[in-house]
Amino acid sequence: MALLGERRHADDERTDEAGASGHPGAPGPRVPTGRATTADGLGRAARIGPGEQVGPSWPGAQGGASGLTELLSRTGREATSSVIRDLLDWTRRPDMLSLAGGIPAAELLPVERVGQAVERVLADRGPAALQYGPTDGEAELRALVAPTPDRGDEVVITTGSQQSLDLLARVLLDPGDVVAVESPSYLGALSAFRAAGARLLPVAGDVGGLDTDRLEAALAAGARPKAVYVVPEFANPTGATLTAARRRHLAALAERHRFVIIEDDPYGALRFAGPPLAPLADLTPMAVRLGTASKTLAPGLRVGWALLPEWLRGPVVRAKQAVDLHTSTLDQLVVADVLADAVFLNDHLDRLRAVYGRRARALGAALARLGGGRFTVDPPAGGMFLCAGLAPALGLTADALLPAALDAGVAFVPGSAFLVDPAEAPAATGGADTDRCDGERRLRLCFATLDEDGLAEAVERLVAAVDRAVG
Numbered sequence: 002m003a004l005l006g007e008r009r010h011a012d013d014e015r016t017d018e019a020g021a022s023g024h025p026g027a028p029g030p031r032v033p034t035g036r037a038t039t040a041d042g043l044g045r046a047a048r049i050g051p052g053e054q055v056g057p058s059w060p061g062a063q064g065g066a067s068g069l070t071e072l073l074s075r076t077g078r079e080a081t082s083s084v085i086r087d088l089l090d091w092t093r094r095p096d097m098l099s100l101a102g103g104i105p106a107a108e109l110l111p112v113e114r115v116g117q118a119v120e121r122v123l124a125d126r127g128p129a130a131l132q133y134g135p136t137d138g139e140a141e142l143r144a145l146v147a148p149t150p151d152r153g154d155e156v157v158i159t160t161g162s163q164q165s166l167d168l169l170a171r172v173l174l175d176p177g178d179v180v181a182v183e184s185p186s187y188l189g190a191l192s193a194f195r196a197a198g199a200r201l202l203p204v205a206g207d208v209g210g211l212d213t214d215r216l217e218a219a220l221a222a223g224a225r226p227k228a229v230y231v232v233p234e235f236a237n238p239t240g241a242t243l244t245a246a247r248r249r250h251l252a253a254l255a256e257r258h259r260f261v262i263i264e265d266d267p268y269g270a271l272r273f274a275g276p277p278l279a280p281l282a283d284l285t286p287m288a289v290r291l292g293t294a295s296k297t298l299a300p301g302l303r304v305g306w307a308l309l310p311e312w313l314r315g316p317v318v319r320a321k322q323a324v325d326l327h328t329s330t331l332d333q334l335v336v337a338d339v340l341a342d343a344v345f346l347n348d349h350l351d352r353l354r355a356v357y358g359r360r361a362r363a364l365g366a367a368l369a370r371l372g373g374g375r376f377t378v379d380p381p382a383g384g385m386f387l388c389a390g391l392a393p394a395l396g397l398t399a400d401a402l403l404p405a406a407l408d409a410g411v412a413f414v415p416g417s418a419f420l421v422d423p424a425e426a427p428a429a430t431g432g433a434d435t436d437r438c439d440g441e442r443r444l445r446l447c448f449a450t451l452d453e454d455g456l457a458e459a460v461e462r463l464v465a466a467v468d469r470a471v472g
């Protein structure tokens with residue numbers, strides 16, 4: 002079965018459109034291939050998580066049926082819409098317990114408070130809330146998300162941090178330039194760098210985040226990255242937190258070797274264990290720090306931000322101008338209204354941290370209690386993901402486990418989806434990524450969207466699937 006044969010993505014909870022084939026040889030949803038299924042006739046994207054979208058599926062979109070693909074640019078030809086499309090069909094099954102999502106818990110989205118903000122913004126601002134605005138964003142929001150209110154000028158508001166990644170790729174990378182990434186890494190970032198023609202240098206990490214010694218070895222072996230991408234807090238997919246020592250090491254390497262650190266931090270406010278650590282942007286001017294309202298307020302608002310050094314601000318703003326002129330004025334003002342409400346915000350964040358913390362602990366405990374040594378677990382200190390490993394003695398990869406898991410009624414995303422293909426890497430790597438097998442044994446488990454009972458049941462199903470898969 003080639004669940005991962007095509008690089009495509011899917012979503013569980015919110016899916017607008019059918020994927021391609023079902024999983025052969027097992028019961029489950031099957032959907033027709035190559036047919037548009039949405040009202041607009043074009044087919045819309047569906048996702049298992051942000052940056053993991055299913056691409057367009059109208060006839061001829063993926064291949065040569067129309068004979069017109071020669072009109073596509075390199076980007077148009079090469080933009081794979083990523084992994085695991087078939088998972089979409091499976092996660093829709095009513096009896097499926099999905100750990101495959103990468104989205105916040107629906108019941109924790111602040112529907113009421115956002116509704117009040119919309120009303121208030123429209124009442125107070127009138128037409129201005131619906132008007133074009135400055136490309137770098139609304140001043141009041143920039144001041145609110147800056148490290149201190151007087152540093153708002155250093156911020157550019159973006160349409161989610163995914164757009165920050167895309168814009169940085171556009172202004173930093175020429176085809177062939179190297180970006181070092183922690184392996185495994187957030188797929189949406191890999192896609193943005195690939196779209197710019199970058200070569201990806203995977204650097205293995207562990208529970209302490211990207212292994213900066215390996216990065217240093219790759220640099221010594223001749224690797225010349227223009228940028229290093231890290232998710233320092235509770236990374237997607239690993240759940241790892243970059244240690245304070247590695248942050249300092251990475252900052253020093255960036256200054257010595259002149260590369261930009263892209264510090265992508267969507268999850269930092271969701272810390273439910275351990276003390277906070279200094280962001281990389283506090284340690285070196287070589288770091289560009291990205292934030293978003295997606296995980297703390299709501300991803301549908303599509304509001305993110307980038308804290309940029311002066312030399313990058315102008316290029317990023319000009320690139321954004323060409324892409325979307327600016328992020329929705331109304332959405333920015335709504336986010337500003339909510340962020341300025343400290344009483345609401347603190348309560349809301351406390352609640353998110355409490356619920357996600359409980360769920361993460363419940364999932365970790367269930368894996369330990371019910372797993373009987375089948376899984377290794379690195380408990381995350383925050384965020385939405387727990388990365389479990391299949392015990393090496395099982396001789397089982399996560400890809401090989403997936404069909405049995407889906408049959409058993411539980412979905413997850415296999416680690417292989419987040420790995421860089423060795424063929425994509427530049428010649429000089431200094432053995433930076435020698436742990437590919439470890440990545441292939443990993444399961445990304447999102448604990449955000451199931452309650453404690455659901456998580457325990459999901460683990461029981463996983464255990465049954467492992468036993469079936471090892472036969």
Ligand SMILES: Cc1ncc(COP(=O)(O)O)c(C=O)c1O
Binds near residue numbers: 163
């Ligand atoms: C590490 C990481 N970066 C960026 C994003 C994109 O988030 P946004 O909704 O702000 O575009 C995600 C979403 O899951 C993510 O996990």
